[in-house]
Amino acid sequence: MDSNHVERAREKFLQGDSPDATVRTHILASWRRSVTAGVPADRFDIPYDPDLDFDGSLAACAQPVLDRLQDQLSGMAVSVVLTDANGRLLDRRVGESHLRDKLDQIWFAPGFSYAERHAGTNGVGTTLESGASTLVVGAEHFTDRLRPFACAGSPIHHPLTHRVEGILDITCLAEEASQLMRVLASQAAQSIERLLLERVYAGPTALLNEFQMTCARSANPVLAVSGDFIMSNSAATRLPAIDREHLQQLATGLAGGARGETRLLLSAGESRLHYVPVQSGRRSFGVVLEVSYLKLKWTGGAGAAAPAHPFPGLAGADAAWLDACGALRRAAARSMPALVLGEPGAGKYALVRAAHREQRPHQRFTVVDCAPEAAAPWDALQTALADADGTVVLRHLDRADRAVVTAIRAAFAQPAPSRWLVGMVAAATMEESIPPYDLLDLFDAAIAVPPLRHRTGDLPPLVEALLRKLAPGRRVGCSAEAARLIAGGHWPGNVAELESVLRAALKRRPVGDIEAGDLPLSFVSATSRRRLSRLEAAECDLIVKTLWETKGNRVRAAAILGISRATLYRRMSAFGIEFVGQRP
Numbered sequence: 001m002d003s004n005h006v007e008r009a010r011e012k013f014l015q016g017d018s019p020d021a022t023v024r025t026h027i028l029a030s031w032r033r034s035v036t037a038g039v040p041a042d043r044f045d046i047p048y049d050p051d052l053d054f055d056g057s058l059a060a061c062a063q064p065v066l067d068r069l070q071d072q073l074s075g076m077a078v079s080v081v082l083t084d085a086n087g088r089l090l091d092r093r094v095g096e097s098h099l100r101d102k103l104d105q106i107w108f109a110p111g112f113s114y115a116e117r118h119a120g121t122n123g124v125g126t127t128l129e130s131g132a133s134t135l136v137v138g139a140e141h142f143t144d145r146l147r148p149f150a151c152a153g154s155p156i157h158h159p160l161t162h163r164v165e166g167i168l169d170i171t172c173l174a175e176e177a178s179q180l181m182r183v184l185a186s187q188a189a190q191s192i193e194r195l196l197l198e199r200v201y202a203g204p205t206a207l208l209n210e211f212q213m214t215c216a217r218s219a220n221p222v223l224a225v226s227g228d229f230i231m232s233n234s235a236a237t238r239l240p241a242i243d244r245e246h247l248q249q250l251a252t253g254l255a256g257g258a259r260g261e262t263r264l265l266l267s268a269g270e271s272r273l274h275y276v277p278v279q280s281g282r283r284s285f286g287v288v289l290e291v292s293y294l295k296l297k298w299t300g301g302a303g304a305a306a307p308a309h310p311f312p313g314l315a316g317a318d319a320a321w322l323d324a325c326g327a328l329r330r331a332a333a334r335s336m337p338a339l340v341l342g343e344p345g346a347g348k349y350a351l352v353r354a355a356h357r358e359q360r361p362h363q364r365f366t367v368v369d370c371a372p373e374a375a376a377p378w379d380a381l382q383t384a385l386a387d388a389d390g391t392v393v394l395r396h397l398d399r400a401d402r403a404v405v406t407a408i409r410a411a412f413a414q415p416a417p418s419r420w421l422v423g424m425v426a427a428a429t430m431e432e433s434i435p436p437y438d439l440l441d442l443f444d445a446a447i448a449v450p451p452l453r454h455r456t457g458d459l460p461p462l463v464e465a466l467l468r469k470l471a472p473g474r475r476v477g478c479s480a481e482a483a484r485l486i487a488g489g490h491w492p493g494n495v496a497e498l499e500s501v502l503r504a505a506l507k508r509r510p511v512g513d514i515e516a517g518d519l520p521l522s523f524v525s526a527t528s529r530r531r532l533s534r535l536e537a538a539e540c541d542l543i544v545k546t547l548w549e550t551k552g553n554r555v556r557a558a559a560i561l562g563i564s565r566a567t568l569y570r571r572m573s574a575f576g577i578e579f580v581g582q583r584p
C-alpha cells in the first residue's frame with residue numbers, strides 16, 4: 001500500500017479520528033492496543049534488562065541459524081534479531097555498520113524490550129500479540145522513532161508445547177522493505193524450531209542409548225532415571241517397591257556427577273551400584289543404574305516370590321509393606337537368617353513375631369535385646385542356644401556394644417540350619433558405623449520395613465487396628481478432622497508414635513469418636529506435600545527427629561541443630577512442618 005496513505009491514516013488515527021479503511025486490519029488493531037497500553041507516539045522509552053538468559057536453550061539452538069544468516073547477509077543493510085517470549089532482544093546480527101548505528105539509536109539491541117506495550121506496533125511486539133508472522137513497514141509503526149524501519153517477525157514455537165518461545169525478526173530500512181523478509185524470518189524460525197526439537201529429544205535419546213547398552217551386556221537389574229521418569233529392564237521391575245524408591249532417590253544425587261560405583265544395602269542383600277550419569281548438551285539429564293548383589297543373596301529370587309499378603313492382626317496393604325511381609329514369610333519358612341532394617345517403631349518386631357507365629361508356631365521364640373540398657377542379653381543368648389531349631393531375634397542390634405557383638409559372633413559360629421536367626425536394626429539404611437556391620441556374614445537376606453510416612457495410605461487401617469487393640473470391645477473411632485490431622489502427620493516415631501498418640505487421645509475420650517482436640521498433637525502436620533530432594537528430605541527428617549526428641553522445644557532443637565531459632569522456623573515453614581511435640 002502507498003506509504004503516504006498510511007502516513008496520513010496514522011496522523012488521523014493519532015488525532016483521534018475514526019479508523020481508516022486503508023490501514024491493514026492487524027496494524028490498526030495493534031495501534032489500538034498501543035493506545036490502550038499508554039505508549040506515547042512522540043516519545044520512545046523502552047526498558048532494558050542486562051540479566052536476561054542470553055545463553056539459555058533458545059539462544060543456544062538459534063545460534064547456528066543466526067550464524068548462517070549473518071554470513072549470508074554480510075555487507076547488506078539488514079539485521080537479524082532473536083528475542084525471548086517477552087520481546088526482549090537476546091541476540092542481534094547486523095550485516096552492515098551504517099544500519100548498526102541506526103539500530104543502536106533506537107536501542108534495537110540485546111537486553112532491550114520491544115514488547116508492544118513498550119515500543120508500540122513493531123515486528124517483534126506485534127508478532128507476539130497476534131501470534132502470526134507480521135511485516136510492519138515505515139508509518140505502520142506506532143511510534144515516530146520506528147518509522148524509518150521495516151521489520152518482519154516470525155514466532156518460534158516450542159516443538160512439544162507449541163508455546164511461543166521467542167521471535168525471529170528481520171529488520172531493514174523502510175525503503176528497502178519486501179514481503180520476502182517475512183518468508184526469510186519464518187524459514188529461520190522453523191529452522192530454530194527443528195533444533196529445539198532435536199534438543200528436546202537429545203536427553204531421552206542419550207538416556208535410552210545408555211540404558212540399552214547396559215541391558216545388552218548385563219542381566220542384572222538396570223534402571224534409567226530422569227526426574228520422575230523411570231525405565232527398567234525386567235530384572236529391575238521385580239525389585240521390591242522400597243528398593244526402586246531408594247534407587248530413584250539415590251539417582252537424584254548421582255545425576256550430574258561422574259560415573260562410578262558404590263555399595264548399598266537393598267532388600268535382597270548388600271549390593272554394588274554402578275551408575276552412569278547422562279548429559280544432554282551441558283545439562284545433566286538423568287542416570288543409568290545397574291545393581292549387582294555382593295554379600296547377601298536372596299536365594300528364592302525376588303521374581304519367584306508368591307504374591308505378598310499381610311499377616312493376620314497386622315494392618316497395611318502398601319506395596320512396600322507387603323513386600324516386607326512376603327520376604328519375612330519366605331525367610332521364616334526356610335529358616336533363612338535375615339536382617340530386618342527400618343526406622344524405630346516402623347513395625348519390625350511386630351512383623352517378625354507375626355512371621356514366626358504363622359510359619360514356625362511350634363518353635364520357641366527368643367528375643368535377645370542387644371541394647372546396652374537391656375537387662376540380661378547373656379541369659380537370653382544362652383536360652384536361644386538351647387534350641388537348635390528355635391527363632392532367635394537379636395533386637396536393637398544397631399546399639400550392641402563390642403562385648404555383645406563378640407558374644408553373638410561366638411554364639412552363632414556353629415551353623416544350625418533349622419534355627420531362624422533374625423537381626424533387627426532400627427535404621428533405614430545400613431551404615432558402616434553401625435556395630436552389626438561386622439556381623440553381616442551371619443545373615444543371608446536383608447528386609448526393609450518402610451517408614452510410616454512412605455505408606456500414608458495405610459494410616460486408616462492402622463488407626464482402626466490400633467484402636468481395636470487399645471480399646472478392645474469399646475465403640476471408638478476418629479472424627480473427620482482428627483483423621484485429617486493424622487493423615488497430615490510426618491510420624492517420625494512411625495507406628496509406635498501413632499499408637500502413643502491414640503493411647504493419649506483415648507484417655508481424653510475413652511468411647512465415641514476422637515476429636516481433633518483430643519489428640520495430643522505429638523505429631524507433625526505437614527501442609528506441604530511437594531516432593532523433596534534427597535538433601536531436603538534428609539534435612540526435614542533431621543529437624544523432625546530433633547523436635548521429636550526435644551518434645552517440640554524449638555529453643556533446644558535449634559541449639560542441638562546448631563542453627564538460630566529464626567532459621568529453624570524458616571526451615572520448618574519451608575518444609576510445611578507445622579507442629580512437632582506436646583501441645584498444652
Ligand SMILES: Nc1ncnc2c1ncn2[C@@H]1O[C@H](COP(=O)(O)OP(=O)(O)OP(=O)(O)O)[C@@H](O)[C@H]1O
Pocket residue numbers: 313314315316342343344345346347348349350351425426462465466495496499
Ligand atoms: N502393621 C501393624 N498393624 C498393627 N500394629 C502395628 C503394625 N506395625 C506396628 N504395630 C504396632 O506398633 C508398635 C511398634 O511396632 P514395633 O515394636 O514392631 O516396631 P519396631 O520397628 O520393632 O520398633 P523399634 O525399632 O523401636 O524396636 C507395636 O505396638 C506394634 O504392635
